[in-house]
Amino acid sequence: MSTDAANKTGKPVTLDAFDTERIKADFPILQEQINGHRLVYLDNAATTQKPRVVINALIEHYRKNNANVHRGLHTLAERSTEGFERTRAHIARFINVPDTGEVILTKGATEAINLVTYGWGEHNIKPGDEIVLTEMEHHANFVPWVTLAQKKGAVIRRIPITVCGHLDLSDIDKIITPKTKLLALCHASNVLGTINQVAELAKRAHEFGAVVVGDGAQAAPHMTVDIQQLGVDFYAFSAHKMLGPTGVGVLWGRRELLENMTPFNYGGEMIREVGYERITFNDLPWKFEAGTPNIADVVAFDEALTYLEDIGMDRIRAHEMALTKYALERLSEISGIEIQGPQDVESRGAAISFTDPTIHPHDISTFLDSRGIAIRAGHHCAQPLMRTLGKVATARASLYIYNTESDIDALYDALLEMRKYFGV
Amino acid sequence: MSTDAANKTGKPVTLDAFDTERIKADFPILQEQINGHRLVYLDNAATTQKPRVVINALIEHYRKNNANVHRGLHTLAERSTEGFERTRAHIARFINVPDTGEVILTKGATEAINLVTYGWGEHNIKPGDEIVLTEMEHHANFVPWVTLAQKKGAVIRRIPITVCGHLDLSDIDKIITPKTKLLALCHASNVLGTINQVAELAKRAHEFGAVVVGDGAQAAPHMTVDIQQLGVDFYAFSAHKMLGPTGVGVLWGRRELLENMTPFNYGGEMIREVGYERITFNDLPWKFEAGTPNIADVVAFDEALTYLEDIGMDRIRAHEMALTKYALERLSEISGIEIQGPQDVESRGAAISFTDPTIHPHDISTFLDSRGIAIRAGHHCAQPLMRTLGKVATARASLYIYNTESDIDALYDALLEMRKYFGV
Amino acid sequence: MSSNLDDMYREIILDHFRSPRGKKEVDRADISSDGQNPSCGDELSLQVEMDHDVLKDVHVSCRGCAISVASASMLAETIKGKSFEEVKALAETVKKMLKGEPTELPDDLGDIEALQGVRQFPVRIKCALLAWVTLVEGMKSYENGHAGHTTVSTEDGNGKTEK
Amino acid sequence: MSSNLDDMYREIILDHFRSPRGKKEVDRADISSDGQNPSCGDELSLQVEMDHDVLKDVHVSCRGCAISVASASMLAETIKGKSFEEVKALAETVKKMLKGEPTELPDDLGDIEALQGVRQFPVRIKCALLAWVTLVEGMKSYENGHAGHTTVSTEDGNGKTEK
């Protein structure tokens, strides 16, 4: 982090300590009261809060630079285009990709994965082919593939999970085989927290010529993601889960694959020439970006990436590991609370799912909310995993850069209070 | 317009005069200087500027209410969901639709049309079927259908245009026939300005059981759109062209059609139950809204609609007609300038395309920009129309609520200056 | 400011949650209906023994949140001994009450009235409705002379519609 | 503050725009190449008469913006009488200059240097390049012994890549 840059933008400048209080101050919403209590926001796996710099970038864009991109020859259009493409280049650097043409801007991780299903899967998955998923996929990386398999007569194979919530690789040789055409897996689970060995599995799948899709929605916000080290062919994530605005997602894909894919949405900007008989498509990445994009939010996402980089992804990971460790310990102190996913913080992220033996996760969430604590409760868009876990729902506290031990303590205290309230 | 509401939000309160200066003051960017001149923004068909209330709604959302929607049981999630669904209900009222479940939020008009191509067209267009388009379609309502026709072996039929830029309906009986499966047409053209007789053509197409898609991208921002009067089956438009943020679009569709369509994107929120063998989908409209939507921008779009309603769509139309008339007159004063599209303002909107006999539209645009005037130049994503017009590109000035006669005068003066500058 | 909270989880509701009524199995299940809220994971199973057109005995077992459990328990307590028509009317009233539609609340609504606080928590309305929707489906099927189970699944997670 | 504007439309450029060089048809079109920028609608047609490895005569006609017209005119003026290798090297230099990549500008660049101001207008770079890209494609085809036309279409509207 350059101290200079940090000073300019009013971002935290301490290099040594992870100054969470300082970070908290950068997030206007964290100064709010909810139901008479300070907001303790522990629903970060659903979406994160936005620092002032990101909100300001939005305001700035609409107050000073707003225009449609790409085709304009006036000053505002140039500024908008420049801001838009600047973010694309920044994303490429953020995930260590040299070719910005491989970075496609979508409306979210979900759309990014669907783009692969339509653009690649539709033409490459044949009857009898096998698609390998894991048992811990989010619906976004599950429903598109199962639907495709049904349509194409392909077979879904699943990598099971161990009782500890890791992928169970003991039978992997029988799951990833010459029949495997595609491996789609999350880099980190939004329910269990588990961080998967994507690089190792990608290598294995590549031995059989399969294509590998990494769902990075829960990884990109929390750790250094180096596409070249991961060795996947596609990688998807969402800006709104990493301090950015809603409505922006990223699909990174290998150029050779993207170039041979059919477009997804058709319309303006993605074409080169249009006639009644013949339509030719634009170069990457615009081939996949039909219509007016979400310009302002893409422009503002640049600031989110800068904010994360200024802190440093490795430091973010270290902070979350320490905090997750603390949270796991405190929750274990409450008798009966059952925690899902790995216990060792090295192999997991900061999404912590848990259940109470008698109080339904929805009641937990509603009660905690009355104490200003925001968590999520439900199936977390992972119904297949829920079935494996034998749960209909879990409560989930998920942490981020602005969370502190005192947030965990507030959760702990409120859970005890809740027990009393429900009289169980 | 309730004067009360207007006072509260600082919006224009005069009911009688269309107080453009007052309106201008509501748009921060219009106070900016561009290349040393006041900004004269005449690129509204590409995207409009945003009033303070819309920008403030964004800030407010991120500062006070931000969370993911639908599945949350905490206060912020409830607020976000409420704001999100409030906009949906507002859109339904805005286009006079009683069933909010028929209003699907997309990332733009382009995606809205693609949703119909994938969800309806893919399963209903058969070899030999005819798809009727007009010669004035934007690529967004052209490329998806031509691509679909190519894939399915269907035939594209086109309604030609007259020299005045209206649809030429003299042979319509031979174009819309029992073979017609689909009629897709713009409600207003982004190049010619022409407002098409959608209701009449929809009726004709319905006689043969065809489905009718209206592209309202250039109509919804400028006039009262009453879906029930139009009698179409689908209608698409974009928020960013009507004071709203980028990244939000609307597809309205008839419930019977939407219910029988396959989903488009697959993922979270659009499902009911997910298993390896069976997946069931959510009710309308959520069936078509996979993944985290563009929450903040949808929430803020509500304010854009209110702003438009407070002025009144009929008054907006009247203002634009008067201003278009003035602009057409002034431009005609410049010898050699060729104006496209209808000359009578009753049958046209406020997008005015023109060309100079020797100066290329890009040079026009660049020159005008040096005088602070933003117009667009190029093929306006309507290459087929350009070919019909025998042009490779046009310059386009497109007007909106904040434009004034003095903006037109600035354009006029600058065009004369330009002639001198290029020495032609 | 957790007044809302106490509005929803009134003491009566918590009491039903802690010790649900209707646990005892029925002798003969003339009506048998299962219901679920997939998005919540609430699961409910309900049997009714009929005596001519009277709901003679009810068994209900619900695995779910406090609201769905309490609502099921209240249902069991209330409908026993009521006629088919009475129960149908009651179900309509409860639905309207929960959705905030105008309706006269009968005097014999009993504990059920306590569910009104749920209205402030839109996502929970379907939890309170689950038992009633499941019952009504079962009754419809019985009326139409269908034997065996019915299965009801409420809508998915938006608290806006149900079917 | 229209200093930028004058940077792009330098007097030399406007002069080439007003009276483009290379209008005269060539006697024999050894190289014949068409180019276009679909997004701008610039259209260019170019013929070269070769004398051994020297570009003896050039005809170019361009319908497009001031930049593409002027650039084509300058090309016609500059390459006449140069060798194949010289022109190739020159094309490389012009490309680099326009894209802002580091390159030595030769002394005999002439009017072409005036195109540097275009760099500040990224969407226009492809207009300035059109003639050069079209020429280079034609030369490649000639080198490979292909007869007839070549047709080049630059990228669509983003000024970032061309092919």
Ligand SMILES: Cc1ncc(COP(=O)(O)O)c(C=O)c1O
């Ligand atoms: C007539 C018409 N249809 C469709 C569109 C596409 O809208 P968007 O780019 O917002 O998807 C436009 C916008 O340029 C348009 O003018």
Ligand SMILES: Cc1ncc(COP(=O)(O)O)c(C=O)c1O
């Ligand atoms: C693991 C995982 N994948 C994909 C998604 C989908 O992201 P979005 O809803 O932003 O499209 C999520 C978000 O919930 C997620 O947690």
